[in-house]
Amino acid sequence: MALDFAALDTLRTHHPAWRLLRSDHAALVASFLHRVFVVPNVRVMAAADLAEALEDELYALRLQLGEAAFPKPALDYLNDWAAPDKGWLRKFYRSGTDETQFDLTPSTEKAIAWLAQLSERQFVGTESRLLTLFDLLKQMSEGSEADPAKRMAELHKKRDDIDAEIARVQAGDIPLLDATALKDRFQQFTQGARELLADFREVEHNFRQLDRRVRERIALWEGSKGELLEDIMGERDAIVDSDQGRSFRAFWDFLLSSRRQEELTELLDHVLMLPAVADLNPDARTRRVHYDWMEAGEHTQRTVAALSQQLRRFLDDQAWLENRRIMDILRHIESQALALRDAPPPGTVMEIAQAQADIELAMERPLFAPTLKPVIADLALQAGDENIDPSALFDQVVVDRARLTRHIRHALQDQPQITLSDLVAAQPLEHGLAELLAYLQLGAETFSSVVDETISEPIPWQAMAADGVAVHRSARLPRVIFMR
Numbered sequence: 364m365a366l367d368f369a370a371l372d373t374l375r376t377h378h379p380a381w382r383l384l385r386s387d388h389a390a391l392v393a394s395f396l397h398r399v400f401v402v403p404n405v406r407v408m409a410a411a412d413l414a415e416a417l418e419d420e421l422y423a424l425r426l427q428l429g430e431a432a433f434p435k436p437a438l439d440y441l442n443d444w445a446a447p448d449k450g451w452l453r454k455f456y457r458s459g460t461d462e463t464q465f466d467l468t469p470s471t472e473k474a475i476a477w478l479a480q481l482s483e484r485q486f487v488g489t490e491s492r493l494l495t496l497f498d499l500l501k502q503m504s505e506g507s508e509a510d511p512a513k514r515m516a517e518l519h520k521k522r523d524d525i526d527a528e529i530a531r532v533q534a535g536d537i538p539l540l541d542a543t544a545l546k547d548r549f550q551q552f553t554q555g556a557r558e559l560l561a562d563f564r565e566v567e568h569n570f571r572q573l574d575r576r577v578r579e580r581i582a583l584w585e586g587s588k589g590e591l592l593e594d595i596m597g598e599r600d601a602i603v604d605s606d607q608g609r610s611f612r613a614f615w616d617f618l619l620s621s622r623r624q625e626e627l628t629e630l631l632d633h634v635l636m637l638p639a640v641a642d643l644n645p646d647a648r649t650r651r652v653h654y655d656w657m658e659a660g661e662h663t664q665r666t667v668a669a670l671s672q673q674l675r676r677f678l679d680d681q682a683w684l685e686n687r688r689i690m691d692i693l694r695h696i697e698s699q700a701l702a703l704r705d706a707p708p709p710g711t712v713m714e715i716a717q718a719q720a721d722i723e724l725a726m727e728r729p730l731f732a733p734t735l736k737p738v739i740a741d742l743a744l745q746a747g748d749e750n751i752d753p754s755a756l757f758d759q760v761v762v763d764r765a766r767l768t769r770h771i772r773h774a775l776q777d778q779p780q781i782t783l784s785d786l787v788a789a790q791p792l793e794h795g796l797a798e799l800l801a802y803l804q805l806g807a808e809t810f811s812s813v814v815d816e817t818i819s820e821p822i823p824w825q826a827m828a829a830d831g832v833a834v835h836r837s838a839r840l841p842r843v844i845f846m847r
Contacts, residue, residue: 379450379470380477391433392444392451395420397475400467404560404648404655406662410454410463414438441465459817469565476561542639549640556652563659570663614660627653665816760794762801771810775847783843784820792824799824799838806843815842 375381383389399405399416417437425432433440445454445465453466508514531537540548617623631650634640648655703712770790774781783802792798799822806812823837 379468380474382449383451383471383474384478388433388440391420391424392471393475393478396451396467396471397479401472401475402646402648404658406564406659407457407464407466410438410441410465413465414441417441467564469561469568472561472564476557542642545637545639546643549634549643549645553645553649556649556656560655560659563656563663567659567663624653760797762794762798764801764805767798767801767805768809771805771845775810775845778847780844780846782820783845784822786845787822787824792822795824795826795836796838803843806845811846813844813846815844818842 375385383392386392395417399408399413414437417440421433421437421440435443441452442454443449445452450468451471453468455464455466456462457464505514505517508517631652635645635650771781771786774786774789783806786802787799818841819839820842821837821839823835826834826836828834
């Protein structure tokens with residue numbers, strides 16, 4: 364964006380971050396929201412809890428500045444900060460509750476991050492940032508090189524550098540980072556970790572804007588369902604397939620790996636115990652920063668799930684309206700027929716086309732014509748020398764979907780709905796996770812089912828370890844309800 368006069372004047376007037384910096388209460392808003400939301404990585408807070416925390420803050424400030432300072436109640440300040448002309452907080456109702464919830468907006472987090480950078484830092488590192496920029500340039504250059512010879516030459520060079528480093532370590536020459544280099548790199552890590560948490564809130568805000576546009580279109584739509592779904596899914600795919608969406612998906616897949624989580628935990632524990640890093644008095648939450656990333660990413664995933672739930676609710680409502688219209692037409696026909704039963708009108712009342720069979724003779728059908736002529740090579744098969752045990756071909760796990768279907772239908776004969784945990788309790792899983800996935804697939808394809816994400820249930824089963832010992836396993840997932 365060009366920083367000309369018109370653009371900056373528009374930002375000064377309309378952007379919530381700039382309005383926050385111009386506000387007379389900027390110190391109160393920024394300090395309180397930073398302490399409550401940013402530092403503990405809180406994504407959503409109930410209105411009662413947030414108002415109580417702000418009331419304590421206002422009470423402490425009135426003791427310092429006098430009773431005339433900040434005279435309004437805490438809840439009035441929160442509602443004022445969430446007003447459209449401010450836009451510093453997002454006020455909403457969470458699904459399944461009637462209590463008001465508050466969340467920080469991305470603009471407010473940007474303003475707070477900019478204010479945090481104004482304070483003078485005791486140590487400003489530049490070496491690690493330069494090395495990071497250099498590594499990024501090398502990754503882009505190597506990742507876009509299509510010449511195999513150049514790629515092989517670069518890989519051979521890396522291998523030679525690694526071999527040389529191994530030789531130096533074996534000779535006793537072990538280069539270590541000094542205290543300054545460790546502080547430089549740790550400071551860059553903490554800054555990047557905070558920026559990553561802020562980026563999550565902005566990605567969630569973008570998906571939330573898509574969800575709001577979807578709700579507006581559904582409320583005003585008068586055409587067919589197919590056109591609306593094609594329009595909505597096209598826009599959703601455009602966001603998911605965008606650079607931001609693909610980057611978030613790659614990050615989420617990387618973070619969900621249990622091996623990566625264990626590696627991050629071990630690295631953080633090792634680095635935080637270094638004397639040079641301990642001298643910086645790092646934040647206690649740095650040790651679990653990867654769990655904060657997962658929690659922030661989960662909020663973003665829930666926003667995408669809310670979009671899918673809104674589409675499913677729209678389809679259910681449309682199907683109910685269409686079924687009701689069909690029933691109204693049938694009842695109208697029945698009432699008209701009953702009215703004509705006692706006093707039939709003269710002449711023809713209604714005509715029905717005579718039923719007849721479509722006869723198609725066997726000789727009239729065209730003969731089969733293969734689309735592709737197979738080529739069979741005349742090769743003599745030779746017996747191999749490898750001795751392979753064929754018993755592995757017969758040890759395959761096969762889930763009987765017909766048996767699971769009968770079990771669900773039998774359970775739904777006595778009650779209108781049943782949860783997945785009750786089904787498994789009545790008939791335990793025999794094939795573990797594969798059978799559990801078959802239940803979920805039947806709920807999506809064969810039966811009508813809903814998912815209650817507010818309640819999570821454990822699904823247990825018993826498996827056999829490699830040594831033949833029985834082990835108990837369990838999967839925790841949201842409550843799945845099968846309906847008749």
